[in-house]
Amino acid sequence: MSQRDHPTVQTTQTSLDILSTIQELDGARTTDIVAEHDVAKSTAHKHLTTLERAGYLRKDGEIYHIGFKFLNLGEYARERWSWFAPVKAAVEELADRTEEECDFVVDDHGRVITISESYHKWAKYGAGDGSKRYRANIGTYYPMHATGSGLAILASYPRERVEAIIDEWGLSAPTEHTITSRHELFAELDRIQERGYSIGDRYYAEGLRSVGKAVTGADGTVLGALSVSGPTYRIDGSVLDTEIPRALATVVDSLESELAETVP
Amino acid sequence: MSQRDHPTVQTTQTSLDILSTIQELDGARTTDIVAEHDVAKSTAHKHLTTLERAGYLRKDGEIYHIGFKFLNLGEYARERWSWFAPVKAAVEELADRTEEECDFVVDDHGRVITISESYHKWAKYGAGDGSKRYRANIGTYYPMHATGSGLAILASYPRERVEAIIDEWGLSAPTEHTITSRHELFAELDRIQERGYSIGDRYYAEGLRSVGKAVTGADGTVLGALSVSGPTYRIDGSVLDTEIPRALATVVDSLESELAETVP
DNA sequence: CAGAACGTTCGATTGTGCCAAACTATTAAG
DNA sequence: CTTAATAGTTTGGCACAATCGAACGTTCTG
Numbered sequence: 001m002s003q004r005d006h007p008t009v010q011t012t013q014t015s016l017d018i019l020s021t022i023q024e025l026d027g028a029r030t031t032d033i034v035a036e037h038d039v040a041k042s043t044a045h046k047h048l049t050t051l052e053r054a055g056y057l058r059k060d061g062e063i064y065h066i067g068f069k070f071l072n073l074g075e076y077a078r079e080r081w082s083w084f085a086p087v088k089a090a091v092e093e094l095a096d097r098t099e100e101e102c103d104f105v106v107d108d109h110g111r112v113i114t115i116s117e118s119y120h121k122w123a124k125y126g127a128g129d130g131s132k133r134y135r136a137n138i139g140t141y142y143p144m145h146a147t148g149s150g151l152a153i154l155a156s157y158p159r160e161r162v163e164a165i166i167d168e169w170g171l172s173a174p175t176e177h178t179i180t181s182r183h184e185l186f187a188e189l190d191r192i193q194e195r196g197y198s199i200g201d202r203y204y205a206e207g208l209r210s211v212g213k214a215v216t217g218a219d220g221t222v223l224g225a226l227s228v229s230g231p232t233y234r235i236d237g238s239v240l241d242t243e244i245p246r247a248l249a250t251v252v253d254s255l256e257s258e259l260a261e262t263v264p
Numbered sequence: 265m266s267q268r269d270h271p272t273v274q275t276t277q278t279s280l281d282i283l284s285t286i287q288e289l290d291g292a293r294t295t296d297i298v299a300e301h302d303v304a305k306s307t308a309h310k311h312l313t314t315l316e317r318a319g320y321l322r323k324d325g326e327i328y329h330i331g332f333k334f335l336n337l338g339e340y341a342r343e344r345w346s347w348f349a350p351v352k353a354a355v356e357e358l359a360d361r362t363e364e365e366c367d368f369v370v371d372d373h374g375r376v377i378t379i380s381e382s383y384h385k386w387a388k389y390g391a392g393d394g395s396k397r398y399r400a401n402i403g404t405y406y407p408m409h410a411t412g413s414g415l416a417i418l419a420s421y422p423r424e425r426v427e428a429i430i431d432e433w434g435l436s437a438p439t440e441h442t443i444t445s446r447h448e449l450f451a452e453l454d455r456i457q458e459r460g461y462s463i464g465d466r467y468y469a470e471g472l473r474s475v476g477k478a479v480t481g482a483d484g485t486v487l488g489a490l491s492v493s494g495p496t497y498r499i500d501g502s503v504l505d506t507e508i509p510r511a512l513a514t515v516v517d518s519l520e521s522e523l524a525e526t527v528p
Numbered sequence: 529c530a531g532a533a534c535g536t537t538c539g540a541t542t543g544t545g546c547c548a549a550a551c552t553a554t555t556a557a558g
Numbered sequence: 559c560t561t562a563a564t565a566g567t568t569t570g571g572c573a574c575a576a577t578c579g580a581a582c583g584t585t586c587t588g
Contacts, residue, residue, distance in 0.1 A: 023337060023340060026344060029565080039546080039547090050271075050273045056280070058372070068377045071403040072404070073334035109319050139336045141336060271567085305536090
């Protein structure tokens with residue numbers, strides 16, 4: 001169902017594909033797996049029991065769900081990630097300064113995934129859902145070309161690496177403003193490089209604007225990107241042109257110098 | 265390294281064992297895997313590349329780390345869990361009432377894992393580390409016999425199920441107050457059943473006391489447990505005897521009636 | 529510059545994952 | 559109450575893929 005090629009263990013790949021299917025279907029029974037992949041009933045059964053016994057699946061009646069072991073490993077990956085603590089502090093600092101929703105994402109195999117997220121403490125959101133939406137997006141994947149932070153990261157890559165990512169993931173269009181041609185994309189990336197930060201103007205969701213800036217580690221590689229997001233009516237004018245860029249520049253600067261010290 | 269028996273896919277098991285090892289070692293290179301498991305270098309290599317390409321591992325130089333895909337699946341498991349929303353609200357409600365750290369855990373294959381956690385908004389912790397510790401424990405596994413919430417869940421199980429859990433996980437002793445004999449444990453469980461809530465008195469950590477209460481779903485099965493934790497000097501006297509039990513009873517009651525309606 | 533240590537690639541072999549079919553359990557239908 | 563149908567579980571034989579070991583390429587170390 002996914003990538004082929006020799007140097008992979010097909011059996012493991014099958015198990016992982018089954019996991020993906022269960023996630024996509026929001027829970028699945030043995031028969032569903034058989035229908036989705038072309039494997040024998042008994043094979044599906046064996047894979048499912050193996051994953052279940054290891055804690056990667058949870059069996060609710062006859063239906064298998066993604067197990068909580070993933071929560072354990074996911075939180076582990078997040079918090080043991082070398083730069084988690086300073087990055088998290090930076091996200092909070094940025095949220096305090098901008099009074100908007102801020103997050104930090106990293107490139108995970110050609111998509112960005114949210115590692116840390118923070119809202120300004122004086123909730124500004126509609127109808128008191130402030131604290132509830134806290135960390136609502138952590139662990140979510142986004143296409144790189146459709147988010148401010150993703151674009152900021154892409155702008156730091158050599159052209160062929162960007163090409164490779166597009167080859168793999170395409171240029172999906174969540175809204176009608178999303179960049180969908182390579183030509184446009186590279187023009188945008190050039191502009192980002194000059195400007196030093198990116199603007200995701202309703203690329204991912206209608207009415208949403210985000211400003212992103214890449215964060216470079218001590219070794220010169222880009223670790224990820226910080227971004228500020230909010231509704232277009234607030235992220236506009238001088239806020240968009242000067243306030244947020246200035247906050248981003250300050251926070252990224254101090255984060256980068258902190259990272260330079262932290263590394264052994 | 266773990267369970268054997270027929271109805272499992274050994275190849276998948278090997279991959280999963282490798283994942284565990286990488287977590288335990290806080291990142292590992294190919295050689296480390298070979299040293300830990302008895303597999304050929306080439307085999308380890310194939311497994312590692314398979315897991316890496318699927319996003320389950322992240323390769324940092326020559327060292328493999330747990331990948332961020334786990335974060336994606338973990339958050340998914342958490343938020344798509346049928347009763348997440350009401351449970352999360354209940355944890356926050358409990359934190360508001362008790363002004364202490366509160367959490368909700370579920371039984372995952374004989375250990376409890378923290379699904380939701382909340383601190384009272386007026387941080388009460390030492391030296392301003394309040395917001396920083398937020399959700400520090402989500403995704404963490406604990407032995408059931410050593411936590412208030414775990415004991416509350418155990419108390420709801422038939423004796424043989426408790427025995428089976430002990431057979432698998434033993435009775436580890438994080439502190440010198442931890443219950444380590446089956447006799448003591450069953451006596452404690454009886455007391456919990458009578459009382460209606462559990463007290464974890466420095467069972468897991470010195471100076472920490474927690475009060476737990478099981479939450480029962482509409483179908484009569486126990487979903488998990490809510491608990492309130494804090495330092496022994498605060499969780500004491502009337503707070504321990506009446507205030508917290510009363511708050512727990514109220515919150516669990518309303519949560520259970522909400523759950524009864526929610527389910528189709 | 530030699531030597532070691534590690535990652536990667538490549539065939540040969542054998543173990544094991546896969547399928548198909550039988551069996552059991554549960555549910556629906558007549 | 560019997561029969562049929564659907565889903566899950568278990569079993570055994572075969573072919574293929576996972577495994578191993580050895581060779582190659584690369585990067586560090588002395």
